[in-house]
Amino acid sequence: MTTPVGWGHRPAEGEGESEAIRESRVYTITHRTEYGYSDVVTSSYGRGHLTPRDTVGQRCLAYELDVDPVPADRSTSLDAYGNISSYFHVTEHHRALIVTSRSVVEVDPPPTERYEAAWALSPWEAVRPVGHNGALASEFSLDLRPPEITAAVRDYAAPSFEPGRPLVDVLRDLNSRIFSDFTYKSGSTTVSTQVSQVLVAREGVCQDFARLAIACLRANGLAASYVSGYLATDPPPGRERMHGVDATHAWAAVWTPQNDWLGLDPTNDQLVDQRYITVGWGRDYADIPPLRGIIYTESDHSVIDVSVDVAPYDGGVSRA
Template identity: 65%
Template sequence: MSGKRYRVLHRTVYVYSDAVTSSYGRAYLTPREFSGQALREHEIRVDPVPSDRSVGLDVYGNTTLYFHVTSDHRRLEVTGESVVDVERPAAASSSPPWEQARPTAGHGPLAVEFTLDLAPPEITPEIAAYAAESFEPDRPLLDAVTELNTRIHADFTYESGSTTVSTRVADVFAAREGVCQDFARLALACLRSRGLAARYVSGYLATEPPPGTERVVGADATHAWAAVWLPGESGGHWIGFDPTNDQFADERYVTLAWGRDYADVPPLRGIIYTDAQESTITVSVDVAPVEV
């Protein structure tokens, strides 16, 4: 296999100050299967054991788990464990001028939805002007995306805790700081301002410790990046790129799910019924290489 195999352990623990009588959850914790990524093993464990659970596909083909815990509890733990093979994507030798990469109803119809802005809108005149600096007329698409990727990496500071999942892209742009989800969403707004198809990708980035040091289990985190649609045979294909690290996605990137925005594919969301006034959440992620 021209790639890597990983064992992924993603654990989320909620602790409440009073009993929760009912907890509904939806988890996007099942890695996708597609050309370049194969799921070898997978399990999602929920504690307390749900009285009801079901697995299905959303509109984008992502696998989701729904569960309902009806026993009283003050602690809820959701753990996803997977073994995934990831191959290195084939490098694109060339790309058309970006203007020719805009999908239409007759050319890349499944990608058209990913050109649309969100509601409320995320594309502002300032973001459109920022994107335009990289998308000069007739410039090859991947050249423009490469430059945009580098500019976001250079112009914005990674600052953990500086934003929340509800922070608007315009606010990230003004503050010039955020986290990987913010930088991916900014890249999407930039591409869509040019009429290009761009999707949000949720997953993991395998990281290796410095030479001579041991891996720290649970120290990794979920990651997010963007993907741009490149026209071609069989409906074209998507190329992932990561503004947080100024690189294109390779065999170190494990894909969980994709959609138009973070809100489409959060790793875990839910609704609880409780009188608790306080709660804490602890998330640990470990992406460990496995010998093939």
Template identity: 65%
Template sequence: MSRQYRIRHITTYTYSDRVTSSYGRGFLAPREFDGQRCVEKSVEVQPAPTDQSYGVDVFGNEDVYFHVTSDHDKLIVTADSLVEVDEPSPRDLRLGAAEAWETARPLAPGEYTASGARASAVEFVLDLDTPEVTDGVVAYADASFPAGRPLREAIVDLTHRIFTDFTYQSGSTTVSTKVADVLEARSGVCQDFARLAIACLRAKGLAARYVSGYLATEPPPGKERMIGVDATHAWAAVWTGASGWLAFDPTNDQLVDERYTTVAWGRDYADVPPLRGVIYTEAEESSISVSVDVAPVDFPAS
């Protein structure tokens, strides 16, 4: 079975003075891979850009670039897409269930080279610059990864511990907040919890990637959906070996299923921000507002 979602992601920048030129780059189109298909996609920029183009980054994510040269005090970027997501298959439900977590390391202790799928996973084991795998992260990870524990069981445990030990607090962090600070404060948002989980996995020699996208939120029973209340979301995925990647969401204490739409993945948030840019202006103040709506679409599923 599959589900379809109509997704609209609107980002509005407002400036206190005119902007003479804006350059922007972002990741706004859902990925294509086994289990997810992007049926329609578009990105509209207002004012109309002089140049707008699309490309693919080193991780296979589609990015959009635009350059607005007309004077403006407001910039609106609207991304629309129609995406189809499959329910987890029986194979997906078995990922990492039988093998000890140690066997999922792309490089065994003392090993320095790898080939094939292992070689492509090795990059996701490497720590960031500045390092995020601190003594505190190592200690936190240890509790979920006793020797010989099945990888899936360890991931479910780590996901639950982060969900239980940390408080979701909007505005408590920024995109530059370090994992060590999140670990100390015991609070953050979805990006922070994904990054903490990734650091824990890398501390154990496992390959982990940061995933950005959307989560369809269902209304309470008897209530209508509200427009614009959904937000961009972030979660993590661990390499299980030849069978592929197992995605999980520490913010919601669950493994990823058909409610999740994947836009992009990389080693960290900095690889796949929804939007990033440069402006030329004398404006002293600016503001940003983001509205995301993920609407389920009824269709004959097979």
């Protein structure tokens, strides 16, 4: 089994340009992944992060995960970051594997003060662990292995991190610069592409832009997380909504000493609001991949097809 690469979304011109309505939204999300193999697979082990999390501003009202062929064994657990991890083992011989998750999720708009509160308007500063939450957050300020914080990352970040600048202004400036300086190009990178390579190529997808923002934040001592989920987009005025053309999405979040995470999406130059549905978070993509696994086969090649649909809730899935 291979992990899908290049997942992400930058809305087409006209999508999602109107100001978000200040009310909660309820979505149905259908995420379907189909693997096809050139020879029989005798055994397939899979693990996925596909269940949206319950958070202060988000509630997963219903969820189901279908795997075809039916697994001989499956289970659900929480990972180190509290994300919901689903495991399955298929022992029936097969040439195709289809994993479909369906969920109903309610998302609240961010409180008006989230990006206007004292801590957002205060000058940015490096993480100062305070109490239990601060100690946990400090993990998110550490560099990865291999290192992502290079001289080039520090140089790129510098214009946004002026001393004494309010934190929210730093986030908005960094968001806008990445959005303007880099080209969204599907298939131009893989999950193994390094931030340094993205800086040279000046192109990538959402996971690359999120990881670049995170490296810039950590280079300046801030705690930043990689967030995986979905982005609901509204159709342009006068056009009907298209089904099955959405995608998984990735963005970044930065911690404040008030134990609040401020979300930023450099792919779309947006601060996170109720259009963003969170599946989970970690220090990097490797902590929260949608699907990964191991197969036993003589197959010499495989294909993968992924479709995601994020739609307003219409009662089509039972709300638990």
